[in-house]
Amino acid sequence: SQQGEEDPQALSIQEGENATMNCSYKTSINNLQWYRQNSGRGLVHLILIRSNEREKHSGRLRVTLDTSKKSSSLLITASRAADTASYFCATDEAFNDMRFGAGTRLTVKP
């Protein structure tokens, strides 16, 4: 089925380091969104980037979108232990409702 696919599946870093997660998709999109999920909780929207945008920032988050490569990246700078969570990208590929990937599980060690 059409959906974003994240990599890596898991990422473990030290507090203060940067974390980069990637997402790839297969067909045309209107927008790509990143969400965060703490263990056992609901998903929380982080940032939305439209197909005509290349980069967006929100606090310590930076998202890029390369439509020619059908990929996006989420960068979290100066990570904190509280950033430990799973991160999902979601796309509206082929103009369908948002589909999610399998997520990247980020662990930030204090």
Next chain:
Amino acid sequence: EPEVTQTPSHQVTQMGQEVILHCVPISNHLYFYWYRQILGQKVEFLVSFYNNEISEKSEIFDDQFSVERPDGSNFTLKIRSTKLEDSAMYFCASSGMDRAAGELFFGEGSRLTVL
């Protein structure tokens, strides 16, 4: 801050039983969704609902599933005859804008355990 509310938080049922999961979306939102997540796995789209009808449904959303907006505030997911593989976390989401524009606001989920 407005939020999506889901009940029950956890339901245990016997295989073959009917289950109804309840959601109260954010009050001025027009687009409603159900997703599910089997433990530790990806978040899977089930169905979207707009203007009192299903907009889109996935291959998972077969005849055993139905959705309803019985009044102006509730949005329910019914599983007619539960199977073991229906055990998952079910998330309701709502949006004020259509798929081309809006972020989704998720509830905290209803965990369904089918024995």
